Amino acid sequence: MNRLLVIGFSLGYLALLFGVAYAAERRSAERRSLVSNPYVYALSMAVYCTAWTFYGSVGRAAHFGPAFVGIYLGPTLLAPAWWLVLRKIIRICRLQRLTSIADFISARYGKSAWLGALVTVVCVLGVVPYISLQIKAIAVSFDIITQQSTTLHAANGQVDISSAFYTTVGLAFFTIIFGVRSVEATERHEGMVLAVALESLVKLVAFLLVGGFVTFGLFSGFGDVFTQAAAVPALSRLFTLHEAGTSGAQWLTLLVLSVSAILLLPRQFQVAVVENVNENHLRKAMWLFPLYLIVINLFVLPVALGGALRYAGRGLDADTFVLALPLDAGHRWLALLTYLGGLSAASSMIIVETIALSVMMSNHLLMPLLVRIPAAHADSRWFAYLGRIALQSRRLAVVVVLLLAYGYYAVVGHLLSLVDIGLISFAAVAQFMPVVLGGLYWKGGTQQGATAGILAGFALWFFTLVVPTMVGAGMLPMSLLEHGVAGISSLRPYALFGLQDLGSLPHGLFWSWFFNVGLYVGVSLAGRPSGLEQQQAAMFVDVFRYRNVFEGPAGWQGATPLPDLRALLTGFLGKKRAMQALQAFADRVPDAQLTNALTTPADPRLLAYAEKLLAGTVGPASARLLLASAIGAQETISLDSVVDILRESQQLVEANRQLQKQSRQLQRLTDDLRNAYQQLQELDMRKDEFLYTVTHELRTPLTSIRALAEILSDNPDLEEEERLRFLNTITKETERLGRLITLVLDLEKYESGKATLERAPLAVADIIHDALDAVGQLLRDKHIRLEVSVLPGLPALSGDRDRLMQVLVNLLSNAVKSCRVDGFGHIWVRAEAADNTVRIQVADNGKGIDPALHELIFDKFFQAQNQTMRKPEGSGLGLAITKKIVELHAGRIWVESAPEQGARFSFELPLAVDH
Numbered sequence: 014m015n016r017l018l019v020i021g022f023s024l025g026y027l028a029l030l031f032g033v034a035y036a037a038e039r040r041s042a043e044r045r046s047l048v049s050n051p052y053v054y055a056l057s058m059a060v061y062c063t064a065w066t067f068y069g070s071v072g073r074a075a076h077f078g079p080a081f082v083g084i085y086l087g088p089t090l091l092a093p094a095w096w097l098v099l100r101k102i103i104r105i106c107r108l109q110r111l112t113s114i115a116d117f118i119s120a121r122y123g124k125s126a127w128l129g130a131l132v133t134v135v136c137v138l139g140v141v142p143y144i145s146l147q148i149k150a151i152a153v154s155f156d157i158i159t160q161q162s163t164t165l166h167a168a169n170g171q172v173d174i175s176s177a178f179y180t181t182v183g184l185a186f187f188t189i190i191f192g193v194r195s196v197e198a199t200e201r202h203e204g205m206v207l208a209v210a211l212e213s214l215v216k217l218v219a220f221l222l223v224g225g226f227v228t229f230g231l232f233s234g235f236g237d238v239f240t241q242a243a244a245v246p247a248l249s250r251l252f253t254l255h256e257a258g259t260s261g262a263q264w265l266t267l268l269v270l271s272v273s274a275i276l277l278l279p280r281q282f283q284v285a286v287v288e289n290v291n292e293n294h295l296r297k298a299m300w301l302f303p304l305y306l307i308v309i310n311l312f313v314l315p316v317a318l319g320g321a322l323r324y325a326g327r328g329l330d331a332d333t334f335v336l337a338l339p340l341d342a343g344h345r346w347l348a349l350l351t352y353l354g355g356l357s358a359a360s361s362m363i364i365v366e367t368i369a370l371s372v373m374m375s376n377h378l379l380m381p382l383l384v385r386i387p388a389a390h391a392d393s394r395w396f397a398y399l400g401r402i403a404l405q406s407r408r409l410a411v412v413v414v415l416l417l418a419y420g421y422y423a424v425v426g427h428l429l430s431l432v433d434i435g436l437i438s439f440a441a442v443a444q445f446m447p448v449v450l451g452g453l454y455w456k457g458g459t460q461q462g463a464t465a466g467i468l469a470g471f472a473l474w475f476f477t478l479v480v481p482t483m484v485g486a487g488m489l490p491m492s493l494l495e496h497g498v499a500g501i502s503s504l505r506p507y508a509l510f511g512l513q514d515l516g517s518l519p520h521g522l523f524w525s526w527f528f529n530v531g532l533y534v535g536v537s538l539a540g541r542p543s544g545l546e547q548q549q550a551a552m553f554v555d556v557f558r559y560r561n562v563f564e565g566p567a568g569w570q571g572a573t574p575l576p577d578l579r580a581l582l583t584g585f586l587g588k589k590r591a592m593q594a595l596q597a598f599a600d601r602v603p604d605a606q607l608t609n610a611l612t613t614p615a616d617p618r619l620l621a622y623a624e625k626l627l628a629g630t631v632g633p634a635s636a637r638l639l640l641a642s643a644i645g646a647q648e649t650i651s652l653d654s655v656v657d658i659l660r661e662s663q664q665l666v667e668a669n670r671q672l673q674k675q676s677r678q679l680q681r682l683t684d685d686l687r688n689a690y691q692q693l694q695e696l697d698m699r700k701d702e703f704l705y706t707v708t709h710e711l712r713t714p715l716t717s718i719r720a721l722a723e724i725l726s727d728n729p730d731l732e733e734e735e736r737l738r739f740l741n742t743i744t745k746e747t748e749r750l751g752r753l754i755t756l757v758l759d760l761e762k763y764e765s766g767k768a769t770l771e772r773a774p775l776a777v778a779d780i781i782h783d784a785l786d787a788v789g790q791l792l793r794d795k796h797i798r799l800e801v802s803v804l805p806g807l808p809a810l811s812g813d814r815d816r817l818m819q820v821l822v823n824l825l826s827n828a829v830k831s832c833r834v835d836g837f838g839h840i841w842v843r844a845e846a847a848d849n850t851v852r853i854q855v856a857d858n859g860k861g862i863d864p865a866l867h868e869l870i871f872d873k874f875f876q877a878q879n880q881t882m883r884k885p886e887g888s889g890l891g892l893a894i895t896k897k898i899v900e901l902h903a904g905r906i907w908v909e910s911a912p913e914q915g916a917r918f919s920f921e922l923p924l925a926v927d928h
Contacts, residue, residue: 014345016159019352023155026353027187027360033211034204041203048206049290051297056210057284058302059217061088061275062309063143063362064150065435067216067355068332070310074317075331078250081313083264084436087271089303095295099276101453103289105556110626114282114445115373121452121553122460123546124636129377131464132445135471136279137370137414139441144366144418146434147359150332152177152422154355157336158348181419188364188415189408202368206288209365212357217309219354220335224312226347227319227338235315242318245325262519269522270436273443279369280362287369363415371410379406424488437478440522444470447530451537456550459537466533470525477506477521582623598622714746714753721746757890763897770813770901777807777844777851780814784821785842791829797838804845808924816898817922823891824855824918831859831916841917849924850904856917862910870908871896895920 037047047053065084073081091098102117111117115136119129155176232238242248275281289295320334329337336355340348380403447470448463483489494506503510507517509524542550552559582591598619627636721739725731731739762768781803785792792799810817825840832838841856862870871892899906899920910916 014158014340014349019155019159019349022349022353023356026356027183030187030208030211030360031190034208036204037207038204046203046290048203048210048288051291051294052301053207053210054284054289054294055298055301055305056213057206057288058281058298059213059305059309060209060280060284060361060365061278062213062216062306062358063435064147064355064359066309067220067358068150068154068335069146069435070313071317071320071334072330072332074314075321075334079314080263080267081317082310083267084271084439085306085310087268088275089306090268091272091275092299092303095299098453099285100292100295101556102276103286103292103295105453105553106286108556108559109552112287113369113373113376114277114279114442114449115377117282118445118448118452118463119377121549122448122458122463123543123549125460125464126377126381128460128464128467129373130381131467133370133373133377135441135444135467136373137417139438139474140279140366140370141414141417142421142434143438144363144414145422147363148177148180148415148418149422150359151180151356153330153333154336154352155180157333158340158352177419177422181415184360184363185367185412185415187360188367188411202288205364205368206284209284209361212361213305216354216357216361217305219350219357220309221312223335223339223347223351223354224316226342226344228312228315231319231323231338231342232315238315238318238322241322245322247325248318248321262515266516266519266522267436270439270443270518273446274439277442277445277449278366278439279373279442280365283365283369363418367411367414370414371407374410374413375403375406379403436518437482440474440478440518440525441471443522444474444525444529447526447533451533452550452553454554456547456554457537457542458533458550459540459542460546461540462533462535462537465536466529466531469532470529473509473525473528474521477509477524478517480506481517582626594622594626595619714750717746718743718750759894763894763901768897768901770816772811772813774809775812775814775817776809777853778803780817780821781842781844781853784818784825787818787822788825788829791826792840795829795832795834795838796836797829797832797840800839800841802841802843807844807846807851810851810922810924812902812922813898817902820895820898820920821853821855823895827891827918828855828857828859828916832857833859847921850921851924852919852921854917854919856915858915861912861914862908862916863912864910867908867910871906 040047048057070081070084105111106117109116109120111120115129115132118132119125122128228235228238232241276285316334316338317331320329320331320338323338323341324334336348336351339345339351383402444467447466448458451458452463480489481494484491484494507513507520509520512520512523515523579591579595582594721743725736725739759768781801785799785801791797825842828840829838832840837858839858841854843854843856845852896906899922902922904920904922906918906920908916908918
C-alpha cells in the first residue's frame with residue numbers, strides 16, 4: 014500500500030484522537046464531563062490490551078496454543094475482588110492525593126523519598142522494554158503494510174528503524190500536549206482518558222473484523238480452521254497443553270503476573286486509580302472489563318492457526334499474522350483498518366505509560382533533590398520556580414522514557430517477540446505486590462523491610478530474566494548462561510541455586526518473590542516502624558474510617574506564618590487554584606483561622622491539608638520535605654509520642670466501644686420504658702373508654718325508666734291500656750339493666766380469675782337445642798330460616814351448662830342481629846368431632862366482617878375504639894365474655910368472614926378438660 018496514504022491515515026487517526034481529547038477537555042472546563050461514565054472508565058482500563066494483545070497473543074497462540082489466555086485469566090478472576098482491593102487503593106489515593114504506584118508505596122512506608130526513588134527506577138527499567146515492544150509493533154506493522162513484497166517474508170521482523178524513530182517522536186508530541194499540561198498530577202486527564210476509551214473500541218472492532226474475515230472468509234468457520242490444523246502434526250500438538258510447552262508452573266506464573274500487572278503497571282494504576290471519577294464505576298467495570306477481554310480474544314486462536322497454515326515454512330513472524338493475512342488476500346482496506354487497530358493498541362499504552370512514568374520520575378528522582386536546596390526556604394519566588402521545573406521535568410521525562418524505549422528496541426527489542434518482552438515487564442512490576450498487599454492489610458510492614466524486599470526481588474528479576482536477553486543480543490558472554498557467574502554453575506540465570514526444569518519465567522518469578530517476601534516480612538518483624546510509618550499504616554489499613562481529604566491526623570506543629578504557606582501553595586498550584594484550595598478548607602473546617610495577618614500561624618490541620626495538596630504535585634516525600642524545610646514547619650510525630658497516641662487511641666476506641674455498648678443497653682431500656690409507658694397510656698385510655706361505654710349503656714335504660722315513671726306519675730287518669738304498655742316497657746328496661754350489670758360483673762370475674770365452673774357431663778345436642786329454644790322467638794319474628802346439623806354419636810363434654818348456654822345464646826343472638834331483614838335471613842348451626850375436640854359453628858348470611866377486625870371483635874373495647882363504625886345492638890361485651898368462657902374451658906374461638914359474605918363463628922372444646 015502507498016506509503017503516503019498510510020501516513021495520511023495515521024496522521025488523520027491521530028488528528029481524530031486530538032479532536033476527541035480536545036472536546037473532552039473543553040467539556041471538562043465547562044463542568045460537563047464526558048468521562049464521568051462507568052462505560053468510559055471500563056473502556057479506559059482496556060489499555061491493558063496493548064500491541065501484545067493485538068499482535069503478540071496471536072504469535073504466542075501459534076507456538077503454545079490456548080496457553081495465550083493465561084495472561085487474561087488473572088484479571089478476569091481478580092475482577093470480582095476489585096470492590097475489596099482496588100476500591101481501597103482508590104480511596105487511599107484520593108485521601109492522600111497520591112498519583113502513582115511510587116507515591117503509594119512511598120507514602121505507606123513513612124513517606125520515604127528513598128523508597129519512592131527505588132520504585133521509580135524499578136518501574137522505568139522494567140517498563141521501558143514494554144514500551145519498546147509497542148514501538149516495535151507500530152514500526153513493523155507500518156513497514157509490512159507499506160513494503161509488502163520485502164517485509165512479509167522477512168525473518169524475525171527485521172525492519173527499518175527509522176519508522177520506529179518517527180513513531181517515537183510523534184507519540185512524544187501527543188503525550189506532552191494532552192498528558193503533561195499541568196503541574197498538579199492529581200488533575201485528571203479527561204481528554205487522554207476519552208481518547209484511550211475510543212482507542213479501546215477501535216482496536217476491538219478492528220480485531221473482530223480481521224478475525225471474522227480469517228475465520229469465515231479464508232476458512233469456513235471455527236470447525237474448518239481447527240480441523241485443518243489438527244491434520245498437521247506440527248499444529249496438532251497445540252491442542253494438548255502439555256505438549257505445547259505449558260506446564261502447571263507456567264499457568265500459575267501467568268496468573269500471578271497478570272494479577273500483579275492489572276493492579277500495579279503504571280498505566281493501569283493511572284487509569285484505574287488516578288483517573289477514577291467515582292468509586293461506584295468499579296461495579297460496572299467488574300463485569301464489563303472481563304467481558305472485553307473475552308470478546309477481543311475470541312478469534313486469536315483461529316487467526317494463529319490460519320496464519321500457521323498459510324505461511325508454513327515461509328519464516329514469517331507469527332506476531333504479524335493479523336496484518337499479513339488480509340494483506341496477502343488482497344483486502345487492503347481491511348489491512349489498513351487492522352493497522353489502525355494495532356496503532357490504537359500500541360499508542361494508548363505508550364501515552365498512558367509515559368505519563369505515569371514522567372510523573373514518577375519528576376516527583377521521586379528530581380524534586381526530592383531540588384527541595385533540599387537552601388534557596389528553597391530563602392525566597393518565596395523559588396516556590397514558583399520549582400513549580401515550573403516540575404512541569405518541564407515531566408515533559409522532559411516523557412521524551413527520555415520514549416528515547417530509552419527506542420534505544421532498547423534498536424539494540425535488543427527487535428530480536429525478541431512481543432510476548433517475551435511483555436512478560437519480563439510484568440515480572441518487574443510484580444515485585445511491588447508483596448509490599449502493596451502488606452501495606453493494605455498489615456500494619457507491621459516497615460520502610461526497611463519494603464526496601465530490602467524490592468531490592469532483592471529486582472536484583473533476582475534482572476539476573477534471571479533480563480540477563481539472558483542481553484546474552485542473546487551479544488551484550489554479555491554466552492558462558493554466563495552455560496557456567497554461571499565466575500564459573501559457578503549454581504549461579505546460572507536459568508538454574509539458580511540448582512533449581513531447574515521450571516522454565517525461565519516461573520524460575521525467575523519464584524526466586525525473586527522468595528527473597529522479596531522473605532526479606533520484607535523478616536526485616537519488618539525484626540525492626541520497629543517509626544512514628545510516621547505507624548501513622549501512615551493506620552491510615553492505609555483503616556482508610557474507610559476517613560471520608561475526605563480534610564480528615565486524618567494533623568501531624569504538624571510550629572509557628573509557620575499563614576502567608577508563607579499561602580505563598581508555597583501559590584508557587585506550585587497557581588494563585589487561583591491555591592485560593593480555591595484554601596477556601597475549600599475554610600468551608601470544611603470552619604473553626605480554622607485563615608486571616609491575612611503576617612504573624613498568624615497556620616492551623617496544624619491546614620498544614621496537613623497543604624501537604625496532601627503538594628503531594629499531588631511533587632509526591633508525598635517531597636511535600637513532606639517542603640513543609641519541613643521550606644517554611645519551618647515541624648512534625649509532631651515521634652516514635653514515643655506515636656506509641657502513646659496509638660495506645661491512647663486504642664484505649665479511647667475501647668472506651669468508646671464500651672460507651673456504645675452501654676448506650677445501646679440504655680437505649681433498649683429507654684425503649685422498654687417508652688413501650689411500657691405507651692401500654693399504660695393505652696390501658697388508661699381503654700379504662701376510660703370502657704367506663705364511658707358502660708355508663709352510656711346504663712344510662713340508656715335508666716333514662717327510659719325515669720321518663721316512663723314520670724309520665725305515669727303526672728297522668729293518673731291515663732288509660733289502662735296505655736298504663737300497662739308503659740309498665741311493661743319499664744319492666745323490660747329494668748331487666749335489660751340487670752343483664753348489663755350481670756355482664757359487667759361476669760367480665761370482671763373472668764378477667765380477675767375469680768370465675769368458677771360447675772362441671773358436669775353434657776350432651777352437645779341438648780345444649781344446642783336449649784339455646785335455639787331461647788332465641789326461637791327472635792328467629793320467628795324476623796322470619797329467619799334455620800338449619801341445624803348435629804352429627805349423631807358426639808361424645809359428651811365436661812363443662813358448665815349455663816356458661817356454655819351463654820356462649821351459644823350470644824353467638825345466635827349476634828347472628829340474628831346480623832342476618833338479612835328482607836325475609837331471606839339464614840342461619841346455620843353445626844356440631845362435629847374434630848381431633849379430640851368438639852367443634853360448634855354458628856353462621857349467618859349477613860353483611861360480614863372485615864378481615865382486619867377479626868381479632869378486634871373479641872375485645873371488650875372494640876365498640877368504644879370504633880365509634881365511626883355502625884354498632885350492633887348490645888353493650889359490646891357479649892363476644893368478650895364468650896371468648897373468656899371458651900378459654901376457661903381450655904378451648905378456642907375464631908371467626909371466618911368477609912364483607913357481604915356473612916360470618917361463621919366457630920369454637921372448639923376439648924373432650925377431656927383437666928379439673
